[in-house]
Amino acid sequence: MIFIDPPFWPAHGTVFSHLVSDTSLAELHAFAAAAGIPDRAFDRDHYDVPERRYGQLVADGAVEVSGKELVRILVASGLRVRSRHRNTKVRTALQYRWDTLMESTGNLAGAGLREELLARWSEPHRHYHGATHLLAVLEALDLLAGDPRGAPLSVVLAAWFHDAVYDGVPGVDEEASAALAQTALAGFLPPAEVAEVARLVRLTATHEPAPGDGAGAQLCDADLSVLGGEPEAYARYVAAVRLDYAHVPDAAFGAGRAAVVGRLLALDPLFRTETGRELWAAAARRNLTRELDSWHAPGQD
Structure with missing residues (x-):
């Protein structure tokens, strides 16, 4: 009602x-x-x-x-939705996280880059792929780090850049975000570290880090952590994704979304870190299976 x-x-x-x-x-x-x-x-x-x-x-x-x-x-x-996940609260939390990160690493990049990234993550066409998602990924990295100092700098910066360019074109968005990271971080980090950030950003197009790629596993698991939420939270996620792709007709979106969900279910393992598997794997498979069944139900062609 x-x-x-x-x-x-x-x-x-x-x-x-x-x-x-x-x-x-x-x-x-x-x-x-x-x-x-x-x-x-x-x-x-x-x-x-x-x-x-x-x-x-x-x-x-x-x-x-x-x-x-x-x-x-x-x-x-x-x-x-809890108040801390609303836009003004999210922005304050993200500003604090960026400033704390920069202070802990010798103030590599200041408020200018922070505001550019926040402006990108707050673009009006974003629904799921917005600032709330960024904060959720950073919070998930905290859980996965297994270190009181947090995740490595390259992983955290990759989280900040991984959807910094978002036009709703899978693969193209990740490549553009990686290119943005390479440009924006040049001069702030050694070239090898900049390249590592860009590499990690590109991984979020497939969420398939190679065996032994601990940094890639942390970022991909954090990016997929939304899949392991409670059913109500998962429903909000799916609804927000649909709004991100509002320009796509219902039939095309349903077919595309079913393909994405099927590919995620085919990942073995879905989560690459031990902590990620403990926290999210079981609920994620339930959520994804339920959603895939809904797309295959009569009337959802």
């Missing part, structure tokens, strides 16, 4: 309501699309809708509830 709270939140010369589902993001996106609400109004677990749309959305079937009740419904649904 779809719920809406009263117009109250001020912005852009008007006040806004929040539109949520108590069932799934798929239901929420379908309702919004039918009502003509643009994708840019979606904010991770709700749509922001201006006051002028309120009456029509109620007429379309959105149930009126108080702001407090709407929050309760969203929490109970399991779809609510």
Whole structure:
């Protein structure tokens, strides 16, 4: 069911309501699309809708509830995104991580490069492949490092650059991101280390590091850690990926996504580090298998 709270939140010369589902993001996106609400109004677990749309959305079937009740419904649904994963919180966390990294390595590259990267990760066309994903990868690297000093510098920098260029073209985006790393880090790091960062970025196109490639295993496992989330978190991930590829027709997206999921399931092992396997492997295979079955279900051709 779809719920809406009263117009109250001020912005852009008007006040806004929040539109949520108590069932799934798929239901929420379908309702919004039918009502003509643009994708840019979606904010991770709700749509922001201006006051002028309120009456029509109620007429379309959105149930009126108080702001407090709407929050309760969203929490109970399991779809609510925690505040630290929202854009302003994410940006603050990423700024802190970059500055701490630079301080620990002799301030190799300062605020200018940090702001360029944050601007790229915050581009409006990104939904899954945005700043929240970057923070999640960095947090996953913390878990995988097995060292109080954290992951090696080349791995952390590769995480910062691995989707820095994102136009929704697999393979091309990773190559462009690697080229950006080579250009941006030249003069800050020795050439061999710059080349290592670029090599690691390119690995995220296939997530198939060679045996013994510990750095590649850490980065690829961190990038895939989203696959091992709880079912609700995995559903948010899939919905956000669909928005990233909003320009692709449904049939083509379904075929392409099924191929991607099938390729991931074929990776053996899916996670290359021992910690990654312990933390995410079992849940990832359940999530991926369930999603692949859904694409092969009747009506999902």
